[in-house]
Every structure is written in structure tokens, then in C-alpha cells.
Amino acid sequence: MNGKNKSFRVGFASYFNANHAFSFWKARVALYALFKTIGVGPGDEIILPGYTCVMDVNPIKYVGAKPIYVDIEPDTFNMNVELLEEKITPNTKVILAQHTYGYVCDIEKIIEIAEKNNIAVIEDCCLSLGSKYKGRLAGTFGKAAYFSFQWNKPFTTGLGGMAITNDSELADKIKRLCEEQIIQPSFKEKAMLSAQLAVYRTFIYPRTTALAQSLFRWLTKKGIVVGSSATCEFEPVMMDDFFKGMSYVQSKSGIGQLRKLEQNINHRKEMAALYDTLLSEKGWRVREYDTQAMDPVMVRYPVRITEKEKALEQAASAGVELGSWFECPLHPIETPMTVYDYEMGMCPEAEKAAKEVVNLPLHPRANKKTAKRTVEFITKYTQAK
Ligand SMILES: Cc1ncc(COP(=O)(O)O)c(C=O)c1O
Structure with a gap:
């Protein structure tokens, strides 16, 4: 943990008026930490929209749970809540309320259904930083929420993720889990990420993005850049070094992004x-x-x-x-x-x-x-x- 990291977490939490924020190498790591501390395990079911990033599904598999997909409604691409209740079983542990492209999902209805069935709601705000529903920020409705700072997200620290919650008991558990198990990114990863951030800042413009993207994909496959996802993350098997914290360079960049x-x-x-x-x-x-x-x-x-x-x-x-x-x-x-x-x-x-x-x-x-x-x-x- 470094001073920049604390400032980023505190600044991020205060934007949401949240009591606790925890930073990670990527958002998927934040989601994994939430599942572990909410107590999701084998036999449990996690409901999520069938229009998502597979990196949301990996942590479900990593903890031994089963993803249950709900179709979306066509205008906002968010979970169709009319189809939600029929998916709930005694094994449902969490509903992942994803806010797609920035549109807030029908969060009030989801919370109502979840409360009736004693299910936790985690908000996926990876695509919706700053979106509001009835004047309230997305990310402040559920038991917890998480955010991504990967390069094509609302703001970027190269890679990065944050979880926020107002649930003190949950926060204590996340703190303990991190103290016991989190590992730091390697020197090589940090150096590569700094270089990548510099490249993003220099080269990613609307006219060059497609080219830069193909180049990054190729470099990632060759292991020359950190990349958003390693090839092995396209299978539901957790890497040994998955549970990583946020580095200094990400935190520093995050503080700058928060200001803007x-x-x-x-x-x-x-x-x-x-x-x-x-x-x-x-x-x-x-x-x-x-x-x-x-x-x-x-x-x-x-x-x-x-x-x-x-x-x-x-x-x-x-x-x-x-x-x-x-x-x-x-x-x-x-x-x-x-x-x-x-x-x-x-x-x-x-x-x-x-x-x-x-x-x-x-x-x-x-x-x-x-x-x-x-x-x-x-x-x-x-x-x-
Ligand atoms: C909706 C959604 N949730 C979660 C993630 C995972 O974010 P990260 O790459 O920071 O792990 C993504 C990634 O692109 C996403 O689109």
C-alpha cells in the first residue's frame, strides 16, 4: 500500500459518498474479492445479463459458482427485469446488476426483487462511472459496486479496478482478505504498464485507435505488453497470480483522472x-x-x-x-x-x-x-x- 493508493481510494470513495473503497490490478479482481467475502462458493448461482464481458464470468467460475444468464431489453442493453424472477432459485446468491454502456439498469426493481429473496446485489459500474438514476449515482444502490479503469473505460489508469461499499462488515472482510492474500504486481508488470500508459497517451486518437488496438492485441499475445487479458483468461481457470493489488503508477494516474x-x-x-x-x-x-x-x-x-x-x-x-x-x-x-x-x-x-x-x-x-x-x-x- 502506498500514499498515492490511499489518496486514490479516499478520493474515489468520497465521490460516491462511500465509506470504503478497495483498489485492485483489474476490475475482475475486485469482483472476485466481493464474491469471496460475500461467501459465494460451489453450488451457488449468480444471475447476470447475457450481454457482458467474459471477465465478469471468470470470477464466478473461480469461486465454483454457476452463472445464470438473463436476456437484455433492446433499448438499453440492460438486464430485462421481467425475466429476472423466473431465474431465481434457492441457490441464487448474487445478482450482478450491470449498467451497460452507461445506461443504468432497472436497479430499483432489481433491489426490490433481491431483497424479497434475500439475495445480494453487486453493481457492475465498469461502463457507467457518473451515471445517475433518480438523482443517485449508479454504484450506490447495491451491497457493493465495482469499476474498471482499463483503457477503454470511462477513465483509465491503463488497467485497474475498484470496489466500493457502505457495508462495514463486508469491508472488514475485504480488508482481511487483501491483507492475507493480495500480491503486488511484479516489477516487469509495473514497468510495462507505465510504458503502455505513455503509449496510450501519445497514440490513442480516434483516427489511430483501430490500428493501435490491433498492435496492442498482437503485442499482448507475444507477451510484450501487459494487455487487458492474458490468453489463459479466456478459459475459466484462475491464474496463480490473479489476486493482485493496484500499483503506484495506476494510483497516481487515477488521482489525475479523478481531478478531471x-x-x-x-x-x-x-x-x-x-x-x-x-x-x-x-x-x-x-x-x-x-x-x-x-x-x-x-x-x-x-x-x-x-x-x-x-x-x-x-x-x-x-x-x-x-x-x-x-x-x-x-x-x-x-x-x-x-x-x-x-x-x-x-x-x-x-x-x-x-x-x-x-x-x-x-x-x-x-x-x-x-x-x-x-x-x-x-x-x-x-x-x-
Ligand atoms: C461490463 C464489464 N464488466 C467488467 C469488466 C472487467 O474489467 P477489467 O478488465 O478491469 O477486469 C469489463 C471489461 O471490459 C466489462 O466490460
């Missing part, structure tokens, strides 16, 4: 509103969500198109930054999804979204010109209904 958070949020909101305007001028259907209740801070702006693969290919060569997550219900899995208990057909809306959705940049380096270019590009394709 309001600016970052305002930028994202302005950019999303600009996409709404530009897309609707072209006759495209734009974001649809409950504007009375929700005040989303989008991490990316999702749109549905009919020729996703072709658009991604052409965007890369045209220097247009198009994101493609989630590419499948458990993004970006390379192994068969059945090892994660997902059978094709389980979540039809999620599977449809995975085939259709591309996402447009909103990050601090995207500007009005980026939005115009991106909309010009994307509206050459056909919007999927």
Missing part, C-alpha cells in the same frame, strides 16, 4: 447529445431510455447496423473509431461459451445486439469533428431495427 472527472463527464454528455442530433438529422433512431429517471454518462454511444462486420473492416481502413463490444453474449470469448454455461439461443436479444451493435467514441479525445466524421461514416450503412 467532472470535465470528462460533461464532455461525454455533450458528445452523446451531439450524436443524438447528428444521427436524428440523418433519420436514425437515437438513444431511447427513461429520461425522467435516468441521467446516463455513456462510455460509448451504441448504434445498431445491419452490416456490422463490413462496417468495422471499412472503419479501420478509413481511420474511423468504431467499437465492437459486445461481439457475443460473453465478449470476446474465444473458447466455446458452453464452458461458461452459455448455450446459444439462451438470450436472443443479447445475441441479436451482439450481431448489430457498434459503438461510437465519446472519450476526451473525441471531439465535434470526430462525431461528424463518425456519423457521416456510419449512416452510409443501414440502421438495424
Whole structure:
């Protein structure tokens, strides 16, 4: 633990008015710590949307529990709460309430159902830093919440994760678990991460992102950069050095990012509103969500198109930054999804979204010109209904 780390945790907790914050090497490690301390184990079931990152599912498998997938509703890509109750069994231990792309899920209803059935709710805020529901920040509804600072998240420390909670008993358990078991990133990992952060800052611009991304993927496979996920993380087997804490370089970067958070949020909101305007001028259907209740801070702006693969290919060569997550219900899995208990057909809306959705940049380096270019590009394709 270092001074920077404490300042980052304290600053992050205070943004949420949370009593406790714990920092980790990645968000998936934070989720694992939450499962361990909530007491999730073999035979337990964890309910989550079938439109997620497989790195959310790994910790479920690591503790011996079973993921149970709920389909999404098509406008906000969040768990369809109408389908939630039928998935609950006496073994359900946790509902993972993921706020997708920045849209807040139907968190009040989820909490109501969870309380009725004595189930814990963990909020996945990896894509929704700063989003609000009825004036309250996403991440302050459940027993705990966790966040990612990986490079394409709302803000980045290269890699990184944080868990927050107001539950003192849970916080004591996380503190003890970390004291007993957490390991520090190696010197090599820290050095590589510092270099990566410098490269991100220098090279990641809307016109170069696709190129940089392919390069990073290649370098990760070769073990030259730390990467968001090692190849072995595409299988549900926990690595010996998985349970890692946050390094000095991540904490230092996090403090800087926190200072710019309001600016970052305002930028994202302005950019999303600009996409709404530009897309609707072209006759495209734009974001649809409950504007009375929700005040989303989008991490990316999702749109549905009919020729996703072709658009991604052409965007890369045209220097247009198009994101493609989630590419499948458990993004970006390379192994068969059945090892994660997902059978094709389980979540039809999620599977449809995975085939259709591309996402447009909103990050601090995207500007009005980026939005115009991106909309010009994307509206050459056909919007999927
Ligand atoms: C919704 C969601 N949850 C969790 C994670 C895991 O975050 P991390 O890469 O920091 O472990 C991701 C990663 O991309 C994600 O998209």
C-alpha cells in the first residue's frame, strides 16, 4: 500500500459518498474479492445479463459458482427485469446488476426483487462511472459496486479496478482478505504498464485507435505488453497470480483522472447529445431510455447496423473509431461459451445486439469533428431495427 493508493481510494470513495473503497490490478479482481467475502462458493448461482464481458464470468467460475444468464431489453442493453424472477432459485446468491454502456439498469426493481429473496446485489459500474438514476449515482444502490479503469473505460489508469461499499462488515472482510492474500504486481508488470500508459497517451486518437488496438492485441499475445487479458483468461481457470493489488503508477494516474472527472463527464454528455442530433438529422433512431429517471454518462454511444462486420473492416481502413463490444453474449470469448454455461439461443436479444451493435467514441479525445466524421461514416450503412 502506498500514499498515492490511499489518496486514490479516499478520493474515489468520497465521490460516491462511500465509506470504503478497495483498489485492485483489474476490475475482475475486485469482483472476485466481493464474491469471496460475500461467501459465494460451489453450488451457488449468480444471475447476470447475457450481454457482458467474459471477465465478469471468470470470477464466478473461480469461486465454483454457476452463472445464470438473463436476456437484455433492446433499448438499453440492460438486464430485462421481467425475466429476472423466473431465474431465481434457492441457490441464487448474487445478482450482478450491470449498467451497460452507461445506461443504468432497472436497479430499483432489481433491489426490490433481491431483497424479497434475500439475495445480494453487486453493481457492475465498469461502463457507467457518473451515471445517475433518480438523482443517485449508479454504484450506490447495491451491497457493493465495482469499476474498471482499463483503457477503454470511462477513465483509465491503463488497467485497474475498484470496489466500493457502505457495508462495514463486508469491508472488514475485504480488508482481511487483501491483507492475507493480495500480491503486488511484479516489477516487469509495473514497468510495462507505465510504458503502455505513455503509449496510450501519445497514440490513442480516434483516427489511430483501430490500428493501435490491433498492435496492442498482437503485442499482448507475444507477451510484450501487459494487455487487458492474458490468453489463459479466456478459459475459466484462475491464474496463480490473479489476486493482485493496484500499483503506484495506476494510483497516481487515477488521482489525475479523478481531478478531471467532472470535465470528462460533461464532455461525454455533450458528445452523446451531439450524436443524438447528428444521427436524428440523418433519420436514425437515437438513444431511447427513461429520461425522467435516468441521467446516463455513456462510455460509448451504441448504434445498431445491419452490416456490422463490413462496417468495422471499412472503419479501420478509413481511420474511423468504431467499437465492437459486445461481439457475443460473453465478449470476446474465444473458447466455446458452453464452458461458461452459455448455450446459444439462451438470450436472443443479447445475441441479436451482439450481431448489430457498434459503438461510437465519446472519450476526451473525441471531439465535434470526430462525431461528424463518425456519423457521416456510419449512416452510409443501414440502421438495424
Ligand atoms: C461490463 C464489464 N464488466 C467488467 C469488466 C472487467 O474489467 P477489467 O478488465 O478491469 O477486469 C469489463 C471489461 O471490459 C466489462 O466490460
